[in-house]
């Protein structure tokens with residue numbers, strides 16, 4: 021995790037070519053340069069040079085960014101906007117009492133008390149024993165739904181699942197600029213893994229996968245960095261494809277898929293979806309357009325986000341599918357919140373477990 025001033029050179033690399041404007045979903049809606057990386061970098065340069073102050077309105081633009089990373093994929097200068105915006109958020113976080121209070125409530129109430137109470141009802145299952153074993157990182161999503169789907173599916177291809185009690189991956193803290201709590205999540209993950217001999221970790225959530233893979237970059241302790249570099253972290257779809265997972269649904273079902281921005285291997289998803297018997301997979305035109313979760317969590321920005329939600333709903337409707345599969349708890353939650361009954365968003369692993377012939 022770097023402070024904003026340490027990223028000065030990276031920000032200076034922006035040539036102001038404007039290619040990010042062509043791909044940024046937020047800029048497509050707002051047409052406002054302050055909502056896309058090019059404009060944000062101009063503001064942040066002013067902040068680093070002492071010509072601008074970190075104000076509520078500057079923070080609002082940092083918050084509006086969907087953190088989808090589309091701009092970075094196309095940026096000819098190779099600038100990682102999400103990392104820079106997180107460091108800028110850290111500048112704001114350090115000085116704003118309300119942000120600290122929100123993070124405190126998120127940690128102790130939402131991800132603490134509430135999830136711990138709800139986890140009593142989660143469907144957890146003990147894995148069968150096999151020679152090949154993996155550690156499963158369930159994240160916050162699994163505190164709600166449990167690990168049963170993952171255990172059933174991995175056991176069906178003779179893989180034993182070890183499910184330690186992990187905390188949050190830390191992504192929500194990262195986007196808020198709360199680097200202290202992010203470090204806490206990272207340290208807890210490392211200490212749990214050190215107690216196990218297995219060094220292969222799978223997760224079913226694209227955002228958790230991104231966080232776990234970023235820890236090495238974020239970590240400042242050399243010993244921990246070395247430990248993290250020796251871990252193999254994969255998402256479950258990559259793992260299933262490598263292990264020739266095959267299945268057949270009990271009945272014919274038509275689905276479409278929403279690709280989370282943090283998902284890097286959509287090809288594995290397609291390979292699996294196309295291989296499941298009785299499953300009709302229709303690829304939607306905007307399957308990789310951000311779900312807009314970041315906007316849902318900020319009620320004041322809902323009027324800006326409504327256009328994005330409308331585009332997403334229409335896109336799914338055009339496929340004729342009533343089920344939208346996805347692989348991130350945040351995306352699933354957002355898609356269901358604005359579905360208006362047009363479709364139901366489901367976690368792909370839960371879907372496969374529920375509808376596959378046993």
Ligand code: SF4
Pocket residue numbers: 033034035036037038039040041057058091094095096097098099
């Ligand atoms: S695409 Fe990259 S270099 Fe071009 S304006 Fe956007 S951030 Fe700057």
Ligand code: SF4
Pocket residue numbers: 043044045046047055056057084085086087088089090091092101102
């Ligand atoms: S991360 Fe996404 S929303 Fe934010 S500036 Fe880049 S493309 Fe736009």
